[in-house]
Amino acid sequence: MKKVIFVLFCGIFTAFSTWAKTCTPADAKAADMAVDSLDTWMAVNQNRINYGHCDQGDIAEGNSEAIVHLLVDHWDSLADLKALLPKNPALKAYVFRHIDSTLDTKDLDTIQSQATHSCPSALSTLCDEIRRVALRAANE
Incomplete structure (x- = not known):
């Protein structure tokens, strides 16, 4: 039982320390x-993995654009x-967080269409x- 509690504590601590990481100016650049x-x-x-702690503002918008580019x-x-x-x-x-309302509606429509009409059965x-x-x- 002590091992289980220890493992859970370590997991929670690791998740919190990753989540709480500060985006330095060098990281943002x-x-x-x-x-x-x-x-x-x-x-x-x-x-x-490398820069998730900097995923906000202009950086998040750039990530959204890159992800939509891959999907479209x-x-x-x-x-x-x-x-x-x-x-x-x-x-x-x-x-999924980066498929958002900041994207061009045309791109969102293309993603919906491809997901509906061009999906391999193994990926349904x-x-x-x-x-x-x-x-x-x-719709947002």
Whole structure:
């Protein structure tokens, strides 16, 4: 029982310390520069790990633009996103958070359409979730 409590405490402490990390000016500059290289889901995930604590304001908008670019222009890479999710469960929430109302409505419509009409059957659950998130963002 003591081991279970210790493991839970360590997990909570680790999660809190990651969440509470401060975005320094150097981190913000690096995060801002990294947005231009978010051209794969692996890069998005690495960016989330490295600079997730800086994900606000202009940096968050840049991350949203990069994620929508992957969804709109590289829909065929969706299987790559799906492959990353089991080992990176926070990635899904990160991606969904960036499908937001700051995006061009036309892009949100394209995402909804692709999720509805161009989804590989093996990705149907993920596509349905993406479609719902894009619809909610378009209606905000």
